Amino acid sequence: xxxxxxxxxxxxxxxxxxxxxxxxxxxxxxxxxxxxxxxxxxxxxxxxxxxxxxxxxxxxxxxxxxxxxxxxxxxxxxxxxxxxxxxxxxxxxxxxxxxxxxxxxxxxxxxxxxxxxxxxxxxxxxxxxxxxxxxxxxxxxxxxxxxxxxxxxxxxxxxxxxxxxxxxxxxxxxxxxxxxxxxxxxxxxxxxxxxxxxxxxxxxxxxxxxxxxxxxxxxxxxxxxxxxxxxxxxxxxxxxxxxxxxxxxxxxxxxxxxxxxxxxxxxxxxxxxxxxxxxxxxxxxxxxxxxxxxxxxxxxxxxxxxxxxxxxxxxxxxxxxxxxxxxxxxxxxxxxxxxxxxxxxxxxxxxxxxxxxxxxxxxxxxxxxxxxxxxxxxxxxxxxxxxxxxxxxxxxxxxxxxxxxxxxxxxxxxxxxxxxxxxxxxxxxxxxxxxxxxxxxxxxxxxxxxxxxxxxxxxxxxxxxxxxxxxxxxxxxxxxxxxxxxxxxxxxxxxxxxxxxxxxxxxxxxxxxxxxxxxxxxxxxxxxxxxxxxxxxxxxxxxxxxxxxxxxxxxxxxxxxxxxxxxxxxxxxxxxxxxxxxxxxxxxxxxxxxxxxxxxxxxxxxxxxxxxxxxxxxxxxxxxxxxxxxxxxxxxxxxxxxxxxxxxxxxxxxxxxxxxxxxxxxxx
Amino acid sequence: xxxxxxxxxxxxxxxxxxxxxxxxxxxxxxxxxxxxxxxxxxxxxxxxxxxxxxxxxxxxxxxxxxxxxxxxxxxxxxxxxxxxxxxxxxxxxxxxxxxxxxxxxxxxxxxxxxxxxxxxxxxxxxxxxxxxxxxxxxxxxxxxxxxxxxxxxxxxxxxxxxxxxxxxxxxxxxxxxxxxxxxxxxxxxxxxxxxxxxxxxxxxxxxxxxxxxxxxxxxxxxxxxxxxxxxxxxxxxxxxxxxxxxxxxxxxxxxx
Numbered sequence: 001x002x003x004x005x006x007x008x009x010x011x012x013x014x015x016x017x018x019x020x021x022x023x024x025x026x027x028x029x030x031x032x033x034x035x036x037x038x039x040x041x042x043x044x045x046x047x048x049x050x051x052x053x054x055x056x057x058x059x060x061x062x063x064x065x066x067x068x069x070x071x072x073x074x075x076x077x078x079x080x081x082x083x084x085x086x087x088x089x090x091x092x093x094x095x096x097x098x099x100x101x102x103x104x105x106x107x108x109x110x111x112x113x114x115x116x117x118x119x120x121x122x123x124x125x126x127x128x129x130x131x132x133x134x135x136x137x138x139x140x141x142x143x144x145x146x147x148x149x150x151x152x153x154x155x156x157x158x159x160x161x162x163x164x165x166x167x168x169x170x171x172x173x174x175x176x177x178x179x180x181x182x183x184x185x186x187x188x189x190x191x192x193x194x195x196x197x198x199x200x201x202x203x204x205x206x207x208x209x210x211x212x213x214x215x216x217x218x219x220x221x222x223x224x225x226x227x228x229x230x231x232x233x234x235x236x237x238x239x240x241x242x243x244x245x246x247x248x249x250x251x252x253x254x255x256x257x258x259x260x261x262x263x264x265x266x267x268x269x270x271x272x273x274x275x276x277x278x279x280x281x282x283x284x285x286x287x288x289x290x291x292x293x294x295x296x297x298x299x300x301x302x303x304x305x306x307x308x309x310x311x312x313x314x315x316x317x318x319x320x321x322x323x324x325x326x327x328x329x330x331x332x333x334x335x336x337x338x339x340x341x342x343x344x345x346x347x348x349x350x351x352x353x354x355x356x357x358x359x360x361x362x363x364x365x366x367x368x369x370x371x372x373x374x375x376x377x378x379x380x381x382x383x384x385x386x387x388x389x390x391x392x393x394x395x396x397x398x399x400x401x402x403x404x405x406x407x408x409x410x411x412x413x414x415x416x417x418x419x420x421x422x423x424x425x426x427x428x429x430x431x432x433x434x435x436x437x438x439x440x441x442x443x444x445x446x447x448x449x450x451x452x453x454x455x456x457x458x459x460x461x462x463x464x465x466x467x468x469x470x471x472x473x474x475x476x477x478x479x480x481x482x483x484x485x486x487x488x489x490x491x492x493x494x495x496x497x498x499x500x501x502x503x504x505x506x507x508x509x510x511x512x513x514x515x516x517x518x519x520x521x522x523x524x525x526x527x528x529x530x531x532x533x534x535x536x537x538x539x540x541x542x543x544x545x546x547x548x549x550x551x552x553x554x555x556x557x558x559x560x561x562x563x564x565x566x567x568x569x570x571x572x573x574x575x576x577x578x579x580x581x582x583x584x585x586x587x588x589x590x591x592x593x594x595x596x597x598x599x600x601x602x603x604x605x606x607x608x609x610x611x612x613x614x615x616x617x618x619x620x621x622x623x624x625x626x627x628x629x630x631x632x633x634x635x636x637x638x639x640x641x642x643x644x645x646x647x648x649x650x651x652x653x654x655x656x657x658x659x660x661x662x663x664x665x666x667x668x
Numbered sequence: 669x670x671x672x673x674x675x676x677x678x679x680x681x682x683x684x685x686x687x688x689x690x691x692x693x694x695x696x697x698x699x700x701x702x703x704x705x706x707x708x709x710x711x712x713x714x715x716x717x718x719x720x721x722x723x724x725x726x727x728x729x730x731x732x733x734x735x736x737x738x739x740x741x742x743x744x745x746x747x748x749x750x751x752x753x754x755x756x757x758x759x760x761x762x763x764x765x766x767x768x769x770x771x772x773x774x775x776x777x778x779x780x781x782x783x784x785x786x787x788x789x790x791x792x793x794x795x796x797x798x799x800x801x802x803x804x805x806x807x808x809x810x811x812x813x814x815x816x817x818x819x820x821x822x823x824x825x826x827x828x829x830x831x832x833x834x835x836x837x838x839x840x841x842x843x844x845x846x847x848x849x850x851x852x853x854x855x856x857x858x859x860x861x862x863x864x865x866x867x868x869x870x871x872x873x874x875x876x877x878x879x880x881x882x883x884x885x886x887x888x889x890x891x892x893x894x895x896x897x898x899x900x901x902x903x904x905x906x907x908x909x910x911x912x913x914x915x916x917x918x919x920x921x922x923x924x
Contacts (some may be wrong), residue, residue, distance in 0.1 A: 001700065096699065187911065269778075270774070270777075270778045270782075270784050270787055271781050272778065272779060272780060272781060273778075273779065274778075275764070275767065275771055275774075275775065276764060276767060276775065277777050279766040279767060279771075280766055283766055322715055578765060581765075582764050582765065582766060585762040585763070585764055586764070588723060588756065588758065588762050589751075589756060589762065589776060589779075589823070590747055590750035590751035590756075590776065590779065591743045591747060591751075591779065592743055592746075592747030592748070593743045593744075593747075594743070594744055594747075595747070
């Protein structure tokens with residue numbers, strides 16, 4: 001008999017259970033795959049970065065994923081028990097003991113959890129190979145991925161499965177206990193007079209946040225290199241808070257009040273189904289306020305996460321291109337050894353080039369500490385600079401023969417510092433003032449002691465310094481073929497020499513000396529000159545890191561958006577008995593299926609579109625706080641938002657179809 | 669003839685568990701007739717009424733109203749027809765508890781996009797007639813069962829239906845309220861020539877009809893026509909009830 005009750009309840013809500021089970025099994029599947037990847041022998045053996053730094057990250061992310069999935073499963077799992085409130089109370093009225101009803105709640109949840117875990121683990125077994133191959137493809141590692149679930153992973157998965165099944169079942173048993181104990185639902189009616197002021201505050205907060213966001217654009221456009229002022233930080237904090245709470249108050253107060261107002265206006269409400277649909281939608285909105293808010297804020301977070309990660313990825317990638325516009329470089333001291341290694345490795349050289357540089361002391365303002373510091377700097381004449389491959393020069397701004405251009409760290413145009421004023425007092429030479437800033441060091445940042453200044457030829461020729469160097473660069477056909485052993489041998493040339501600065505009150509009195517690199521004798525005033533830079537190492541690491549993070553972020557974001565979508569879907573699908581009855585009554589008094597379908601459609605639009613708009617607005621505001629040159633991120637943000645809109649629209653359309661299907665089944 | 673029911677049948681359940689609720693019933697109802705449908709519980713009264721009122725589709729057979737075969741109409745046309753021509757009083761009231769009393773009553777007119785002034789005038793008239801003016805702004809949940817039935821009746825009558833379907837309309841009413849409602853139904857039947865089909869197992873309620881058909885086990889058992897004198901008609905109904913079910917199946921009012 002009890003099993004029959006459980007079976008009937010499972011089949012009655014099979015649409016909703018199916019969505020919940022699929023969402024849970026997806027989360028379980030991904031979690032199982034993450035665990036198995038962390039322990040994968042081939043990954044550990046063939047990818048050194050996996051072994052050393054990525055496994056702890058995968059492990060940490062698995063825990064974050066597991067905690068999020070746990071919260072989702074526990075929270076959403078409660079919807080089904082709430083849904084059966086009326087049924088449980090009827091069982092009790094018919095004489096069923098409280099213990100039996102609680103047991104029914106427990107067994108139902110256990111069955112659902114069991115199915116979800118079995119499906120999730122099967123998914124993991126099936127898709128592990130696919131995810132592993134995808135990860136390796138993104139990391140650009142050319143090894144064959146072999147699926148493997150080691151015994152430890154299986155045991156820990158089974159332990160987690162059993163514990164979570166028991167925990168969720170106990171939680172739902174407790175929820176059932178509260179239903180049969182309390183008997184009356186815990187619904188406090190909120191007076192419309194409370195909703196009006198809160199709704200007004202909500203709208204004011206939201207509008208002020210939008211105005212504040214626009215204000216921040218202006219504030220940040222005029223922000224100089226000193227960073228954001230206190231006012232901007234406070235304004236940002238206000239904007240974030242106003243969006244966060246404003247959204248809730250709009251859901252709580254404004255939208256129900258708006259629907260009430262529409263319902264009071266006779267020429268609107270006395271027309272067609274408006275009178276009913278305004279009230280129906282208002283009731284549904286009141287019941288789902290927290291869920292809608294929760295979904296809006298988490299969607300905002302997901303959108304921000306995706307955009308920031310994409311932006312970060314682009315930054316890293318651009319920086320890499322700026323920093324490594326060559327295949328290999330060396331200086332006067334190491335050129336012979338490096339060239340010999342290249343020749344020995346049978347690497348085909350496609351282009352060779354070299355440039356002469358001068359090294360001199362300069363006094364300039366440190367951008368971080370805002371104090372004058374004396375540092376060695378490199379100088380390259382305009383003619384030498386123009387002899388460099390165009391590919392290298394393209395990364396920096398255009399410079400004419402009479403202009404100075406500083407190439408240094410932190411000048412990336414993404415940060416909007418390209419027009420920063422630079423003042424250099426050069427030892428025994430004329431002061432240099434320029435607004436030209438580049439960030440791509442022609443031979444790699446490590447090859448220059450300090451920053452590099454491209455100067456007009458006559459300035460360069462007039463410079464009287466004892467220290468000069470010649471830098472060499474190569475491009476290869478089909479990449480370098482240096483073996484691991486040869487790379488090891490080259491490592492002894494990594495640091496060529498050290499420049500020790502002896503600073504005096506005036507830069508003209510200061511001196512510097514060049515000594516052989518000594519790791520044990522290295523102080524604050526010592527600057528190291530690299531002996532060679534090899535692009536291949538950085539490229540490999542970059543591809544691995546970028547691929548890894550794209551994989552992780554994509555999985556996390558998709559899982560988060562799917563989870564949120566399913567929460568909305570379930571809220572739409574799970575109607576109370578009296579809500580079903582009302583739709584049925586409409587049908588009986590002469591409302592057509594099409595009109596009822598219109599109500600279901602409006603409900604879907606209200607549930608999906610409003611959080612979508614709010615989330616995009618908030619995410620946009622938050623993104624521009626991170627990026628002060630806001631226009632540069634608009635295309636990426638638009639693409640991410642578009643994917644988000646497409647994903648949510650698909651979920652929304654599917655929800656609408658399922659919802660209408662179940663309504664149609666009940667009303668006909 | 670306004671309603672022509674031709675060989676309709678309806679089964680519930682599937683295969684071995686199938687219940688034959690209506691077995692090949694044919695019936696004709698003239699315009700302006702007040703027809704009662706009586707029979708013991710489970711005889712098929714409500715099913716027959718629901719099929720004629722197009723709430724349910726028959727498994728086979730035809731239901732022709734005003735020369736239109738209702739079984740062939742699409743959902744949208746059917747809804748339009750029902751909304752314009754029919755009124756319904758249900759045993760279970762079928763009120764929308766998210767709307768208040770007034771909103772429930774005016775809903776059929778609002779669905780037809782009627783003029784606001786006309787809506788206000790009609791609701792005022794019916795409130796006065798059924799003595800429910802004070803209930804106007806109350807929630808449905810706060811009403812007694814009898815009050816709910818009066819509101820349900822007001823909703824059914826607000827658009828002056830050509831055909832009124834009533835399923836046990838007095839089942840939840842005290843005798844005073846029942847008499848008010850029945851008198852009003854008789855009034856619109858006589859003055860407006862509205863056709864009324866009413867399912868009931870109460871002999872007193874049925875005595876307001878001009879004709880009563882008796883349904884037993886899904887078929888029409890017999891029918892009685894009101895000769896004009898209500899007391900005699902009432903006696904005839906009770907006798908027929910006794911014939912069908914030995915008197916124990918029906919709620920025969922001792923006072924009447």
